[in-house]
Amino acid sequence: MHYTLRQLEIFLAAAHFENITQAAKSLSMSQSAASDALRNLESQFNIQLFDRIGKSLQLNELGRMLRPRVEALIERARDLELDFQQHTDIGxxxxxxxxxxxxxxxxxxxxxxxxxxxxxxxxxxxxxxxxxxxxxxxxxxxxxxxxxxxxxxxxxxxxxxDDELKIFCAPDHPLAQKKLLDDEDLVRAHWILRERGSGTRQAFEWAMHGILPDLKVSIELQHTEAIKRAVEAKLGIGCLSRVTLVDAFKRGSLAPLEAPHRNFQRRxxxxxxxxxxxxxxxxxxxxxxxxxx
Incomplete structure (x- = not known):
């Protein structure tokens, strides 16, 4: 065998950090030792795995192709080591x-x-x-x-x-008495929503097709608890996964709203x-x- 597991670990660390100094530090070794090991790996097979731009390392096409296979091999080696040590087969x-x-x-x-x-x-x-x-x-x-x-x-x-999004408001919000919302209610409301890039926001926008450009999104927050607190303070209405709202609905600190003509099912x-x-x-x-x- 013309490579070592250590060389492969250095390759993966360099691919992750895109910097040999940080890669070496993560493996508790010197920068020069990591550089030599990576250089030897490439020279042994007459290949180049990275494009070197100043102090930055960027995987080239060959490096990107080999990386998943190296990851799998290192993972297998770690599992085998655990078996040898007789700790657990779960790791x-x-x-x-x-x-x-x-x-x-x-x-x-x-x-x-x-x-x-x-x-x-x-x-x-x-x-x-x-x-x-x-x-x-x-x-x-x-x-x-x-x-x-x-x-x-x-x-x-x-x-x-399966999961379902639920619209909700404060118990004393004007919409709490109506419970069933139509599109006019949805457009008039001020919304407090998750940020773009979240699965909840993605599912909400799919459910609101046709009226999405007309919605008033007042606040975007990254945390569900922050959204619930803002809704409790009557800053607007929200829409989150049902699993995040069960306790609040039981306590009565938040009130569920329905828009049955909109599909809030997801997975x-x-x-x-x-x-x-x-x-x-x-x-x-x-x-x-x-x-x-």
Missing amino acids: SLKVGATLSIGNYLAVSIMADFMQQHPGAKVSLEVANTTTIAGKVLNFELDVGLVEGEINHNELEVIPWR FYFILHKEKYRSAGIDNWLELCPQLT
């Missing part, structure tokens, strides 16, 4: 989730997963759909749980569960890189999620 799992899923579903799933697999190490990153998809594509996350539809030829998108999805090695941890996670929700 570590890096999960990304959108805000609605991360704050209201994923934490309880993590708790059950770790209870079933005591030796597992699970990390959870919460961000919007666009960010989670980008990190899955960049192999920074093993699996993503998202609420927006994604079309990318490098991603595997697996339907998970949650798992996303994985098609070239990602499907470890035992990933397979167990994908099996567990539908059982718990």
